[in-house]
Amino acid sequence: MLEIANLRKRYGGLIALDGVSLTVRKGEVFGLLGPNGAGKTTLLSIAAGLARSDSGRVELFGNVFTHESRDLRHLVGIGTQDLAIYPDLTARENLRFFGKLYGLSGRHLTARVDAVLAAVGLTDRAGDRAGTFSGGMKRRLNLAVAVVHDPKLLILDEPTTGVDPQSRNHIFEQVKALNAAGLTVIYTSHYMEEVQALCNRIAIIDAGRLRASDTLPNLLKRLDATIHMTVAGATADFAQVLGAIPSVKRVQESNPPTTPSVPVRGGEGGHSTFVLVVDEIGPALARVASECAARRVALLSAATTEPTLERVFLHLTGRGLRD
Numbered sequence: 092m093l094e095i096a097n098l099r100k101r102y103g104g105l106i107a108l109d110g111v112s113l114t115v116r117k118g119e120v121f122g123l124l125g126p127n128g129a130g131k132t133t134l135l136s137i138a139a140g141l142a143r144s145d146s147g148r149v150e151l152f153g154n155v156f157t158h159e160s161r162d163l164r165h166l167v168g169i170g171t172q173d174l175a176i177y178p179d180l181t182a183r184e185n186l187r188f189f190g191k192l193y194g195l196s197g198r199h200l201t202a203r204v205d206a207v208l209a210a211v212g213l214t215d216r217a218g219d220r221a222g223t224f225s226g227g228m229k230r231r232l233n234l235a236v237a238v239v240h241d242p243k244l245l246i247l248d249e250p251t252t253g254v255d256p257q258s259r260n261h262i263f264e265q266v267k268a269l270n271a272a273g274l275t276v277i278y279t280s281h282y283m284e285e286v287q288a289l290c291n292r293i294a295i296i297d298a299g300r301l302r303a304s305d306t307l308p309n310l311l312k313r314l315d316a317t318i319h320m321t322v323a324g325a326t327a328d329f330a331q332v333l334g335a336i337p338s339v340k341r342v343q344e345s346n347p348p349t350t351p352s353v354p355v356r357g358g359e360g361g362h363s364t365f366v367l368v369v370d371e372i373g374p375a376l377a378r379v380a381s382e383c384a385a386r387r388v389a390l391l392s393a394a395t396t397e398p399t400l401e402r403v404f405l406h407l408t409g410r411g412l413r414d
């Protein structure tokens with residue numbers, strides 16, 4: 092649906108986009124993550140035809156899409172990070188205004204306005220001025236404005252920023268419903284868990300460069316899972332026993348014996364600590380427990396760390412999402 096190739100954009104001496112390429116497929120919710128200032132808004136503005144790139148190419152449904160492509164603009168809806176609604180107009184007037192800008196009129200316009208008001212739960216407040224709305228209601232109206240002209244691709248730039256949990260859920264559910272009805276969505280958020288729950292594929296950008304673009308399971312595979320375990324009464328060959336478990340990739344022992352001839356690690360009944368780097372925690376842990384039982388080794392503690400999107404993000408960018 093959207094093909095972005097080698098986009099570059101400078102603001103004076105600052106390189107905001109440094110050759111970003113990515114593909115968004117029809118029907119997916121595509122997540123875009125990046126620390127503050129990574130270039131997300133710049134990328135989305137160019138992808139939506141609102142800003143010009145210095146070089147590179149954007150194709151929408153196989154057609155070159157630029158700032159000048161007015162005939163293709165109706166295919167895209169954008170929910171901007173800063174609210175794009177008029178506080179002095181009512182919710183309905185806002186939607187009629189933006190609908191008309193996209194060429195809707197008459198009964199079709201009225202039907203679309205009613206449909207999106209209902210979809211975002213603002214039918215009861217349709218006649219109230221947007222300026223009187225809560226932050227969450229304004230965000231919901233902003234989303235309605237983005238889809239009033241029935242686009243094929245919806246670009247949402249941090250749609251849940253600064254809203255209460257209830258409105259956040261409402262927006263979240265609405266995005267899911269729009270996607271289920273066939274709308275392709277690009278979604279940026281500062282909430283990792285939203286992107287994790289909503290998106291089929293996720294791109295991570297940092298300092299204007301694409302660091303990764305993949306499905307969540309594939310992104311998670313970039314990091315190892317570990318088991319930190321403490322045992323008592325381990326025999327000298329216990330590290331080898333652990334290393335032979337199929338899903339264990341590496342074993343590190345934190346207190347190796349001082350003399351190789353001592354048969355019991357850490358002395359009689361002594362404690363030993365191992366760190367296992369594993370492919371999958373569940374099967375590895377089950378085998379660890381059974382090996383311990385078979386060898387009369389007491390498993391005193393086992394703590395696991397699994398890859399999360401947050402850890403992958405930190406690994407790729409060296410920064411947290413909300414730095």
Ligand SMILES: Nc1ncnc2c1ncn2[C@@H]1O[C@H](COP(=O)(O)OP(=O)(O)OP(=O)(O)O)[C@@H](O)[C@H]1O
Pocket residue numbers: 102105106107125126127128129130131132133134
């Ligand atoms: N119009 C502009 N003029 C000058 N610099 C700009 C302009 N717009 C963005 N920038 C700079 O370009 C870089 C990328 O900004 P952009 O808004 O695209 O990042 P972002 O990932 O959307 O950040 P955030 O998460 O904070 O919204 C930042 O350093 C920003 O200060």
